[in-house]
Amino acid sequence: MNGVHDMGGMHGMGRIQSEKHEPVFHAPWEARTLALNLALGASGKWNIDASRHEIELIPPAEYLRMSYYEKWYARLVGLLAKTGLVTRAELESGKPAPGSPKATPALTADRVPRILANGTLASREIPGAPRFQLGQQVRARNIHPTGHTRLPRYARGKVGTVDRHHGGFVFPDSNAHFLGEKPQHVYSVRFAARELWGEQASPRDAVYIDMWDDYLEPA
Amino acid sequence: MDTTRRGFLAAAGAAGHGGSGAGGHGQSHEHDHDHEHQAVPSDLTLRVKALESLLVEKGLVDRAALDALIDTYEHKVGPRNGARVVARAWVDAEFKKRLLADATSAIGEFGFSGRQGEHMVAVENTPKVHNLVVCTLCSCYPWPVLGLPPVWYKSAPYRSRAVIDPRGVLREFGVELPEDVEVRVWDSTAELRYLVLPERPAASEKLTEEELAALVTRDAMVGVAKVTLPQQEPRA
Numbered sequence: 001m002n003g004v005h006d007m008g009g010m011h012g013m014g015r016i017q018s019e020k021h022e023p024v025f026h027a028p029w030e031a032r033t034l035a036l037n038l039a040l041g042a043s044g045k046w047n048i049d050a051s052r053h054e055i056e057l058i059p060p061a062e063y064l065r066m067s068y069y070e071k072w073y074a075r076l077v078g079l080l081a082k083t084g085l086v087t088r089a090e091l092e093s094g095k096p097a098p099g100s101p102k103a104t105p106a107l108t109a110d111r112v113p114r115i116l117a118n119g120t121l122a123s124r125e126i127p128g129a130p131r132f133q134l135g136q137q138v139r140a141r142n143i144h145p146t147g148h149t150r151l152p153r154y155a156r157g158k159v160g161t162v163d164r165h166h167g168g169f170v171f172p173d174s175n176a177h178f179l180g181e182k183p184q185h186v187y188s189v190r191f192a193a194r195e196l197w198g199e200q201a202s203p204r205d206a207v208y209i210d211m212w213d214d215y216l217e218p219a
Numbered sequence: 220m221d222t223t224r225r226g227f228l229a230a231a232g233a234a235g236h237g238g239s240g241a242g243g244h245g246q247s248h249e250h251d252h253d254h255e256h257q258a259v260p261s262d263l264t265l266r267v268k269a270l271e272s273l274l275v276e277k278g279l280v281d282r283a284a285l286d287a288l289i290d291t292y293e294h295k296v297g298p299r300n301g302a303r304v305v306a307r308a309w310v311d312a313e314f315k316k317r318l319l320a321d322a323t324s325a326i327g328e329f330g331f332s333g334r335q336g337e338h339m340v341a342v343e344n345t346p347k348v349h350n351l352v353v354c355t356l357c358s359c360y361p362w363p364v365l366g367l368p369p370v371w372y373k374s375a376p377y378r379s380r381a382v383i384d385p386r387g388v389l390r391e392f393g394v395e396l397p398e399d400v401e402v403r404v405w406d407s408t409a410e411l412r413y414l415v416l417p418e419r420p421a422a423s424e425k426l427t428e429e430e431l432a433a434l435v436t437r438d439a440m441v442g443v444a445k446v447t448l449p450q451q452e453p454r455a
Contacts, residue, residue, distance in 0.1 A: 008355030010379040016391050018371045024293045029267040035285035052357055068373050073267060085279060094269050096277045109283035116291060119333035122410035150408045152355055166411055186409050197383050205402040207382050210409035
């Protein structure tokens with residue numbers, strides 16, 4: 001979706017504010033929010049793409065106003081409600097409703113180290129060679145999906161060069177909507193900064209973007 | 220869908236813990252972090268507590284697991300991991316070769332692996348190439364080697380500007396690059412996670428691997444800083 005989260009190249013966001021000796025969390029609720037997201041994520045009721053999309057659905061003005069973990073809180077509430085792990089009535093009352101779903105076993109502390117160390121592999125073995133060769137010119141398709149996509153707007157319609165093959169990966173555009181993994185080749189594509197931004201950019205500089213096969217066409 | 224979401228949020232907030240609040244508060248470009256983090260915390264403290272209690276009562280969450288998750292990222296996993304990888308690459312040419320060829324396995328030799336580092340790529344800075352990592356679409360970051368990302372990395376200013384004005388961004392971090400250095404920006408749009416292998420500082424030949432690791436900063440491994448010897452740092 002052409003959301004406000006797709007920020008590459010926007011102006012007017014201000015200076016970068018780097019904090020010296022920044023703590024990992026600025027308040028205990030931030031830490032709890034991160035942990036709740038990770039713990040519930042382990043339930044397998046949603047995937048990382050659906051989880052990213054849930055944040056993209058936050059209305060733009062809210063998205064820009066909210067702090068990072070506030071967005072994570074909103075995302076978690078949204079996913080819990082959508083998956084039925086928590087009902088609207090429960091969110092309103094703060095109490096479990098009689099007969100509410102409890103089928104998902106909670107992540108226990110002893111499983112935390114292994115869950116984190118293993119992570120979740122998004123790579124998939126796929127048959128067939130990549131459609132595009134190293135060094136080949138490709139164009140990022142000029143598409144505007146209304147759902148989740150990882151093709152940033154600033155690259156659409158632009159021509160780049162295939163720099164690396166990363167192998168097969170789950171396709172976020174379908175996986176985010178629980179429409180299947182549709183695994184396909186991912187390429188690192190090098191775009192000259194001037195192709196993306198015109199004469200104002202340095203002639204030497206480049207942006208490398210990881211692109212799924214469906215985002216590309218021959219140039 | 221959005222209306223539904225707002226309904227849930229308002230409902231969650233209305234469950235005796237105050238409304239979502241702070242909605243109308245204006246935000247200038249120059250807002251500071253303290254403000255951003257403290258504008259709504261008492262409200263969020265209550266809302267997150269209420270949600271956690273509900274999830275514990277429903278048997279969906281185990282508090283000890285939450286504590287373990289927080290402890291991991293607050294105390295165990297952070298940029299010191301990445302610094303060890305970088306220092307090793309500086310002193311061990313064979314390791315560096317492995318790191319650049321297959322970063323996931325090379326980093327795995329240290330036992331650093333897993334969540335948000337499942338598919339690692341290391342990119343090397345040289346006198347002629349400077350690499351910079353961003354996630355314009357969200358906040359992708361290599362957790363096993365760098366820990367959780369700092370606020371600035373996840374912020375709109377960095378995400379919007381890193382791809383269109385990398386040299387301006389670097390200047391704000393105090394790095395001025397000559398015109399003949401090529402800047403490569405890596406936008407983490409997929410599940411690949413990028414670690415910058417900074418240049419080893421000049422005149423560091425006598426330092427041990429541990430001493431070198433102590434010099435490597437998080438910012439250098441994201442690509443917004445260079446690694447310097449202590450005496451080269453500008454005096455504040």
